[in-house]
Amino acid sequence: MADLLLGQVLSFTADPFVAGESAARHESHGAVLVEAGRILATGPADRLRAAHPQARIHDYGRDLITAGFIDAHVHYPQTAIIASWGKRLIDWLNSYTFPEEMRFADAAYAAEVAERYLTLATAHGTTTACTYCTIHPESVDAIFTAAQARGMRIYAGKTCMDRNAPDGLRDTAQTAYDESKRLLGKWHGVDRLSYVITPRFSPTSTPEQLGALGALWGEYPDCLMQTHLSEQVDEIAWVKDLFPQSRDYLDTYEAQGLLREGALFGHAIHLTPRERARLVEAGASLVHCPTSNTFIGSGLFDMGLARALRVGLATDTGGGSSFSMLHTMAAAYEVAQLRGQALHPAQLIWLATQGSARALHAEDRIGNIAAGMEADLTILNLASTAAIEQATRRAGTIWEALFPTIMMGDDRAIRATWINGKPSR
Incomplete structure (x- = not known):
């Protein structure tokens, strides 16, 4: 009926x-x-x-x-550490994120947090999320199993890191490729579930690992790829030291086959003119995370990019300070005001629905x-x-x-x- x-x-x-x-x-x-x-x-x-x-x-x-509401950039394993006392990005990862993510080797703990996150998200009106997991396959199985039981459309992937992370959170270029491919084959396209190839960001992946994931994406071009880009100034300086051969931060991905339509770049605050031009040319998507950007002092996203690129909106749980997309819309309005950009309510609600759907290349289905x-x-x-x-x-x-x-x-x-x-x- x-x-x-x-x-x-x-x-x-x-x-x-x-x-x-x-x-x-x-x-x-x-x-x-x-x-x-x-x-x-x-x-x-x-x-x-x-x-x-x-x-x-x-x-x-x-x-x-x-x-x-569609939350286009989430770290569901950080549910328990949301609103931890603020630090800069690298300190925040080392103090809170990495210790918490170590716990997701335990399948029961991963399942508990996955259920808690989806309950909190739906209570705030979110019906779809695109989430990072941890390096542990158990974390991927947990969120997909919980979402499948609820009939939710969810995007998720194993987060890959082979350097600059604790021993218990590092894989290798080969295991990142192998485990991602296995999980992709297990979950992608089942019911309303979509696998996303997920290098955390260039500082925690060697060029070899980024290249392996670029090769995997070439084998499965209908998948999305998600990562972080130009979130903080000191992060960008770190990337320059780690990749002296690269023209800029975006080039660390571009050189490894990780820049085209279907690429989701979280934050993207401090972009160079070349990066802006290449993102537009490649048809990539950006995801604005305003509560996270202000909470850990990253900077102010340029919403003018929404006229040239697919731009979604996200809570960035748990670097972001709320599970609410309403609160995130309010923060997006305030950030834009600080840049002299007055967002209309129609634009705000669009970002949280159809805008995020377009960023995920799902505007024909949701949003x-x-x-x-x-x-x-x-x-x-x-x-x-x-x-x-x-x-x-x-x-x-x-x-x-x-x-x-x-x-x-x-x-x-x-x-x-x-x-x-x-x-x-």
């Missing part, structure tokens, strides 16, 4: 970074018809109710129905509300707290009603999260 969700409905017909707010379509008394994990139709509530009298009704009143799309939906209560309610009461447009929730909302604003056509909370 089909389900009919009633409420305000927000969808996109174009990119608001190109077309402005007219790229969005708002149905003030709308409906979304869902069956077998797919959106069958969307439009005025009265018309769809009349056309589908047997459908189960889920009346969300004046709540806003959007595509489910929007349209017939044929997968039925991942987030229902937002636009009056979830007294402070938000008193602001939205004065609203004259959908953007004036939505913006207070973007800036001040948290998990209380998530009325419901639908995953694969089923309500998860």
Whole structure:
């Protein structure tokens, strides 16, 4: 039997970074018809109710129905260390990240954290995530098993490191290739699961390991590849010392076959003109992680890049300080303000939905509300707290009603999260 969700409905017909707010379509008394994990139709509530009298009704009143949030850069193994006292990137990795990731050799611990992360993410309206695991195959099995049980679309990969990491967190060029290939064969394309080839970043991979992963990507070009790029100034200086033969940070990947469409580069704050030009030419994706960039003092991302590149949005759990994509949208707004770039609410919600879907090359499946799309939906209560309610009461447009929730909302604003056509909370 089909389900009919009633409420305000927000969808996109174009990119608001190109077309402005007219790229969005708002149905003030709308409906979304869902069956077998797919959106069958969307439009005025009265018309769809009349056309589908047997459908189960889920009346969300004046709540806003959007595509489910897509978190395009996550480290789920860092769930337990989120909001640890801030340090610079390298100190943070050594003090918190690496000791915690050592624990994921234990399959039971990996399974526990995977379940906890997905529960926290869906409670905040996130329906898809692209996550780094650890070097341990157990960590990959854990997140894919947990996501598969929930019917979630998840992207994940074994994080590969063969230098500048503790003994228990290093593999080799060969084992990185072999284990990644085995895990890819086990999980990629099963149900809603996608394997992502995952070198952590150039400082923790030798050219030989990066080359091995580039070769693997050449064998499986339909996969994505994720890594980090130009997050902090001292990191860039470190890369220059480690790769004296490279023109710049991006070249350390480019020289090893890790730059083309399907490449996801997290952060990408301190880019050279050559790097910008090559990223555009190659059709790569960037992922903006604003809470992480401010939490560990990395810098301010240039959102102007969204006019030329696929740009997604991410919490970067646990370098980021929140599981909430609403909080992440608010941080993106504030970071852009500091660069003199005023982001419209349409652009913010786009980044967390269709923008992230485009970064993952999945915009034909997730990130929007349209017939044929997968039925991942987030229902937002636009009056979830007294402070938000008193602001939205004065609203004259959908953007004036939505913006207070973007800036001040948290998990209380998530009325419901639908995953694969089923309500998860």
